Amino acid sequence: MSANTPENRSNRKLLIGGLLVVLISINGILIYMNYQKKEKTEEQAEIINVKNSELENQIKIYEALKADFERQSQELQSMGLENDSLETKIAAITADLDELRGFRKRSYSLADQRRFRDRATAFEQQLKEKDAQIASLKQDNEVLFTENTDLKTTQTRLADSLTTMQSTNEVLNEKVRMASRLEAKNLNVNIINQRGKEKEDDDNEYRAKRVDKLRVDFKLAKNDVAKKEPKTVYMRLIEPDGAALYNLTTGSGTFQIDGEDMYYTAKRDFVYDNTQQPLSFTYDKNAAYKKGQHTVELYADGFLIGKTTFVLK
Structure with missing residues (x-):
């Protein structure tokens, strides 16, 4: 019986067709899986970029906070005042900055992000309150400076008047002394x-x-x-x-x-x-x-x- 019968040829075609379908399906699955993997990789890269951007932004916020607290400290010193609490805050912000910069080499989790955001918010509020206190102190100092200037002006006038009186008295005394000279x-x-x-x-x-x-x-x-x-x-x-x-x-x-x-x-x-x-x-x-x-x-x-x-x- 011949193997190359029409029936056998038909079966062979069906088998080849099935194999082609399976191969196409497998290829499609592989393409889809590769797409999914690429998409996940891109998503992970985006997440990393977002985290890095968030980290650098947070570092800038803390650097600005540190600069503002140092400004406040200098303003108080220029008024002859000292504030240990400001020095404590500057030290705390410096420590936070060191920790934030350390996240450049390790994972910066969402919990870390929330923690540093909350601390920055608290520092910003303290900064505003201290600025208000310093503004009030400056206004008081201006009033005192004006009063002190007026007082010094008055003292200068009094001193000038006293000097004039003393000079006048000296002249008068000398005239009296000369007039009382015996002969x-x-x-x-x-x-x-x-x-x-x-x-x-x-x-x-x-x-x-x-x-x-x-x-x-x-x-x-x-x-x-x-x-x-x-x-x-x-x-x-x-x-x-x-x-x-x-x-x-x-x-x-x-x-x-x-x-x-x-x-x-x-x-x-x-x-x-x-x-x-x-x-x-x-x-x-x-x-x-x-x-x-x-x-x-x-x-x-x-x-x-x-x-x-x-x-x-």
């Missing part, structure tokens, strides 16, 4: 010889060898400005060589004129009473007097109040 009138020098006799020469010329003591007489002129009080008058007896006679044993000493020490020959204390009271000095040198012109100067209250000369021949 020695009728200043006269007489000699007393060894026998105790006093001699006056109209020309104020005496023989040196006859002089034992000198007597200086004068009167104080009236002065209604000068205070009636205890005062001291100093006499300087200046010899021809320009030196003032000075002997501690006879009561000599020093006094000040214009801030400088000056030697005096003798002094006398008295109470000024504005009655043109007469005063006098009797001076014993206890040594021979030099020949030549001598000068007598009288001082009181820091002023030269009288001066005269006489000659010993």
Whole structure:
């Protein structure tokens, strides 16, 4: 019986057709599976991209928060204030930033995303509250600065006024001081010889060898400005060589004129009473007097109040 019968040929065609159908189906399934796999891979890649974008965005948010809290800290420091809570927040944000940057090398889960979003929201709220406090402090500082400026201006004006008053008072005091200056009138020098006799020469010329003591007489002129009080008058007896006679044993000493020490020959204390009271000095040198012109100067209250000369021949 021949194998290549019409029936066999027909069966072969059916088998080949079935195989083709199976192959086409398998190929279709493979194509679909590959599509599904590609689609899943693309979806996973998109998820990864979204996570990475979310992570980088969160890092930027935290960097901005850190910069704002540091700004607040600097603003408070510029006002002379310190806030430890700000330093604590900056340290916490820095730690969060370090953790967020670490997710670049490991999985950044949805739970992590929610956790950092919530913390960022809380930090943002704290940032707004602190900005409001700083704005209020700045406004208060501006008010205080204005008040302080006004106070300083007032103080400066008062100081200027006080300086002007002090200067005016100093001028007035100096005028009063000058006006209260005493004046020695009728200043006269007489000699007393060894026998105790006093001699006056109209020309104020005496023989040196006859002089034992000198007597200086004068009167104080009236002065209604000068205070009636205890005062001291100093006499300087200046010899021809320009030196003032000075002997501690006879009561000599020093006094000040214009801030400088000056030697005096003798002094006398008295109470000024504005009655043109007469005063006098009797001076014993206890040594021979030099020949030549001598000068007598009288001082009181820091002023030269009288001066005269006489000659010993």
